[in-house]
Amino acid sequence: MDTCNKVSKYLMKAGYACNVIGVPKTIDNDLYGTDHCPGYGSAAKYVATTLMELNLDAKVYDKGQVAVVEIMGRNAGWLTAAAALANYKGLGADLIYLPEVPFSVEKFLSDVKRVMDNNGGKCIACVSEGIRDKDGVFIVESLSSAKAKDNFGHTQLGGLAIQLADLINRTYGVKVRGIEFSLMQRCGAHLASGTDIEEAFNAGRKAVQAACAGKTDKMVVFERDMSSGKYKCKYKLISVELAANTEKKVPLEWITPDGTGLTQDYIDYALPLIQGSSKSPLEDGLPKFASLKKVKVEKK
Amino acid sequence: MDTCNKVSKYLMKAGYACNVIGVPKTIDNDLYGTDHCPGYGSAAKYVATTLMELNLDAKVYDKGQVAVVEIMGRNAGWLTAAAALANYKGLGADLIYLPEVPFSVEKFLSDVKRVMDNNGGKCIACVSEGIRDKDGVFIVESLSSAKAKDNFGHTQLGGLAIQLADLINRTYGVKVRGIEFSLMQRCGAHLASGTDIEEAFNAGRKAVQAACAGKTDKMVVFERDMSSGKYKCKYKLISVELAANTEKKVPLEWITPDGTGLTQDYIDYALPLIQGSSKSPLEDGLPKFASLKKVKVEKK
Numbered sequence: 001m002d003t004c005n006k007v008s009k010y011l012m013k014a015g016y017a018c019n020v021i022g023v024p025k026t027i028d029n030d031l032y033g034t035d036h037c038p039g040y041g042s043a044a045k046y047v048a049t050t051l052m053e054l055n056l057d058a059k060v061y062d063k064g065q066v067a068v069v070e071i072m073g074r075n076a077g078w079l080t081a082a083a084a085l086a087n088y089k090g091l092g093a094d095l096i097y098l099p100e101v102p103f104s105v106e107k108f109l110s111d112v113k114r115v116m117d118n119n120g121g122k123c124i125a126c127v128s129e130g131i132r133d134k135d136g137v138f139i140v141e142s143l144s145s146a147k148a149k150d151n152f153g154h155t156q157l158g159g160l161a162i163q164l165a166d167l168i169n170r171t172y173g174v175k176v177r178g179i180e181f182s183l184m185q186r187c188g189a190h191l192a193s194g195t196d197i198e199e200a201f202n203a204g205r206k207a208v209q210a211a212c213a214g215k216t217d218k219m220v221v222f223e224r225d226m227s228s229g230k231y232k233c234k235y236k237l238i239s240v241e242l243a244a245n246t247e248k249k250v251p252l253e254w255i256t257p258d259g260t261g262l263t264q265d266y267i268d269y270a271l272p273l274i275q276g277s278s279k280s281p282l283e284d285g286l287p288k289f290a291s292l293k294k295v296k297v298e299k300k
Numbered sequence: 301m302d303t304c305n306k307v308s309k310y311l312m313k314a315g316y317a318c319n320v321i322g323v324p325k326t327i328d329n330d331l332y333g334t335d336h337c338p339g340y341g342s343a344a345k346y347v348a349t350t351l352m353e354l355n356l357d358a359k360v361y362d363k364g365q366v367a368v369v370e371i372m373g374r375n376a377g378w379l380t381a382a383a384a385l386a387n388y389k390g391l392g393a394d395l396i397y398l399p400e401v402p403f404s405v406e407k408f409l410s411d412v413k414r415v416m417d418n419n420g421g422k423c424i425a426c427v428s429e430g431i432r433d434k435d436g437v438f439i440v441e442s443l444s445s446a447k448a449k450d451n452f453g454h455t456q457l458g459g460l461a462i463q464l465a466d467l468i469n470r471t472y473g474v475k476v477r478g479i480e481f482s483l484m485q486r487c488g489a490h491l492a493s494g495t496d497i498e499e500a501f502n503a504g505r506k507a508v509q510a511a512c513a514g515k516t517d518k519m520v521v522f523e524r525d526m527s528s529g530k531y532k533c534k535y536k537l538i539s540v541e542l543a544a545n546t547e548k549k550v551p552l553e554w555i556t557p558d559g560t561g562l563t564q565d566y567i568d569y570a571l572p573l574i575q576g577s578s579k580s581p582l583e584d585g586l587p588k589f590a591s592l593k594k595v596k597v598e599k600k
Contacts, residue, residue, distance in 0.1 A: 048586055049490055056589065057487035067483075089586050162462070179482045183367075187357035190349055191490060193585065274585040285493065285574040286348055286389050289356065 001031060001219060005244040008217040021207040022219035022240045027186050029078035032246035033238050034221035038203055041196030041273035044082035046188040047071055047181065048274065051086040051093060055124060064121015066112065066168055066176040070161035072185055074130040075099055076249045083126040084262035085270055094123050099130040100250050101259040103139050109171055111260055121174065129160055190287055194276020199233050206235040219243045231272035301331060301519060305544040308517040321507040322519035322540045327486050329378035332546035333538050334521035338503055341496030341573035344382035346488040347371055347481065348574065351386040351393060355424060364421015366412065366468055366476040370461035372485055374430040375399055376549045383426040384562035385570055394423050399430040400550050401559040403439050409471055411560055421474060429460055490587055494576020499533050506535045519543045531572035
């Protein structure tokens, strides 16, 4: 949206008749001025569904084990928050940590210990890749550099989940698995939300209609309409400048006081966004993706 | 099946009238005596679908990048072979390495280089967790211990994908992502194969019917019937002893001569197993899993 804003301002200044309408899209859901972003509902559905399945897998054994799951989100914890949707269905994470709350490694270790003690040694903890300590230092960096020092300057491999899993293992001597949802959480189209697909389509249409009607320097936004008692999405335009360079984070009042969970407000916000399924066609039991083909246009 | 065999033999020896019928199930697909195992088709569908999605994600950028994807399979490469199903649909891995073929780190690096050179710096390589060198040493162990030596005895974190990604990065200075399908590939019930679900159900029924009919010391096996020109699964019984302790590996003649791909024989084998979708119910847009509840039985 920042680029959109710059291109739009330049074209206006240059007096070049080209209309610019920003269409939001990011699984990070961190754009200012819109209730939510196309892409978020689908990625949230992937996170919640996968976590429910992991929960059943991890808890089927008699023996205790710990899993640390790393979810995308550098500055805003929206996607990691989707773990709470799995909790809502009774098969979620015991602990959820977002970048909105400063992360303490000591508190994390004691949180994990408390859950293990109460659950026969079992614990699932979800962490945003962007969790930071009270000084704003990324946890993945502070853990890596602490170990790098031990290792005479060699950088330690592995992302946050593996670093935290290793830390728990070294502290409590228990079996821990570090799991990263990696690129799968942003490309898992087979698990897309029907609502998300529909709204994304509508956002694109609204943008084209606005541009064709002579509007420029705007962004399409979603407004939540609950006036009928049911979720409804309205499409509006705002100045693209408003959305550029402002990140929307998870409201602190939606995070439980102990910093390890989400309140019902988040569930109420997110649940409508993951409804419905992708109706994408299959071929040979596998996805059949649309592709744009070059078509020869004959001159008349 | 080994435990099944032992329990069965003990009960027969002790003259205890309890019939034992083994029901196969393993995503590893490595049981002897059966065409395939319940669970494999679903996990293979997860691997192929996810790899197609990853392919689109990784190749959408102009800039080259390399991904190393680690797939389960300690001794048999069946699950990693499922990457070839994505190749069959044109969106797969450039390189596929199974534990059936001795793995050379030098050849791997030159394979990756060749693919990058021909594809604008892009390459997706899939590796079985169990790949080994010509002396039978697990690659993940030899890479870890090589680095551990550098690091004065500290063990290096991370699985095979991350180790190989790091190696490519240090050798060629390119951006590399290590991706592990982790537990998701074995618990992704939302992507289960309809064929697999049906056959698993039938295998259980066949076992109960056999036990009730007085049979014991057997295992249910699947036999592929192509006599009609179309795939059909037949259910038979074999001695449980036959299946115990013998691993079925991917036939070497199904692996391409350069050891980085699968032949059409594998596609023909696996494709029927991933057909159809899970019809599992959703609730609030998320899976609704069956659960067994305790029911009070009233005495009459």
